[in-house]
Amino acid sequence: MIFLFAPFGMPLIQFKPAGVLVCRGANMSRGDQLARQWQIIHAIASSRSGRTAAELADTLAVNLRTIYRDLEALQTAGFPLYTCRSNGKNYWSLLESVKGQIPIPFTFTELLALYFCSDLLTSLQDTVFFEALNSLFQKIRSTLPPESLQYLSTIQKTFTVGKKQYKTYGNLSTIITCATEAAMAHTTLQLVYYSMSRKQETERLVDPYHLWFYNGTFYMVGYCHTRGDIRIFALDRIKTIRPTQNTFVVPEDFDVDAMMQSGFGVAKGIPEHVQIFFDSSSAGYVQERVWHQTQKLFPQPDGSLVFEADIALTDELKMWVLSWGPSAKVLSPPQLVTALRNDVLKMAAQYTGISLPEEPSPTIPLS
CATH class of the missing domain: 1.10.10 (Arc Repressor Mutant, subunit A)
Known part of the structure; x- marks a missing residue:
């Protein structure tokens, strides 16, 4: 053990x-x-x-x-x-x-x-x-x-x-139980969901395919009839939930692991080939872990490292790169370089009071 x-x-x-x-x-x-x-x-x-x-x-x-x-x-x-x-x-x-x-x-x-x-x-x-x-x-x-x-x-x-950061679920036992029972019984759910990105509540009809506990948070993966696509819902953002009389069949080709593989956490999207340079001060720490299933590490003679992987360009990926501070630099793809550059300029303006011009938004938006 x-x-x-x-x-x-x-x-x-x-x-x-x-x-x-x-x-x-x-x-x-x-x-x-x-x-x-x-x-x-x-x-x-x-x-x-x-x-x-x-x-x-x-x-x-x-x-x-x-x-x-x-x-x-x-x-x-x-x-x-x-x-x-x-x-x-x-x-x-x-x-x-x-x-x-x-x-x-x-x-x-x-x-x-x-x-x-x-x-x-x-x-x-x-x-x-x-x-x-x-x-x-x-x-x-x-x-x-x-x-x-x-x-x-x-x-x-x-x-x-x-102990890592975690959410408290004392008032969500009913939601967790309802989502679990619906997923097991293949029952469609009617819910009101708060979208953090859109800052609004919407009514949804969802077929709960799978419940997923990741990084201290419960998620429900299922087909959203409102959006016409498979979506991921954080259970603590569900405001109301109730089972309907409708049932569903989980598609035979549904594979939650394959679905999550492209992302760098919860958010999913079309994978892009990402190259990130880490200087010698952080290269050793990067080498200690498997950050993504597709990663490849290329140590450099000066002790630095180039990290490569096929990952969806999500906010989670951006936050991971930013967490390394100046020791990390994105080499490609260009749209991720631009997105991070703009974020860094905004951060610099908050601390210096000096605003610098941003580059145009990436032609391929982040997922």
């Missing part, structure tokens, strides 16, 4: 026999203790007859002394491990009382991992999903033995999930 590896040079954690945790530097071997101990628990829990120390050492490619040290650490931490002898060998297993508490189809380690992920639910707070998942996590908590919860608490002290 990824969360058990020390991210970004974070010190790794090791159990000592006394149950005390000590930090060690990032120069430890790749088989760091927490990750390996997790793999040991998983291997033992997934085996009906248990595992020998030799089998564990072979599976994890470490020596027997390391395995015995890890098993001792897990027992000290409170995991209900025991050994039984069969055919002249000692097999390590979990107590049957622990296995018996686990509802099918979840395994012991799957429940541990699932419960650990409860910290990821902040962005779903005040939604019916949060309430249901929170209830599930409470049930998982009651299923896990106290020793396992103590071990999870230890792990959680070494790893924190950063």
Whole structure:
């Protein structure tokens, strides 16, 4: 499991026999203790007859002394491990009382991992999903033995999930529920929707094809009868919603992933080949991530970088480029260069009070 590896040079954690945790530097071997101990628990829990120390050492490619040290650490931490002898060998297993508490189809380690992920639910707070998942996590908590919860608490002290900006959905539970039920039942919705770009409310008839949670926001993807096209609706901008008596069939060729691929976020459009130059101060950061499925990176001798991708020219793309400040420069296409130049001139005028002439609007407007 990824969360058990020390991210970004974070010190790794090791159990000592006394149950005390000590930090060690990032120069430890790749088989760091927490990750390996997790793999040991998983291997033992997934085996009906248990595992020998030799089998564990072979599976994890470490020596027997390391395995015995890890098993001792897990027992000290409170995991209900025991050994039984069969055919002249000692097999390590979990107590049957622990296995018996686990509802099918979840395994012991799957429940541990699932419960650990409860910290990821902040962005779903005040939604019916949060309430249901929170209830599930409470049930998982009651299923896990106290020793396992103590071990999870230890792990959680070494790893924190950063909280991004998110929207509050306390007053939107009815809208979310209605949209979800309509999408599942293939029922057309009648709604009043506020368009942020047009700053106005309009009545719409929408066939909800798909619900999408992206970057802290719930969206409904569906066919808008008013516009005669597939559109994306932010659920928090729906003012009123009600199901109609009409039903629909989702087109067989509808593919939400393919539909979103051209965009740089939520907005979609016709993709253009984009080239962006990043100087040496930002090139390393750009290389660390996959920003778009079609991206190609071309490192330059001076440490700079050219980013290329086929992306729809949306406001989201513009804001991403602007977020890099003067370290990024769009090379092509010309209409994106012009749009960004005009935005930068307007920003400069706000801070300097000096207005410079803008270039004519792009012949191909941004999506």
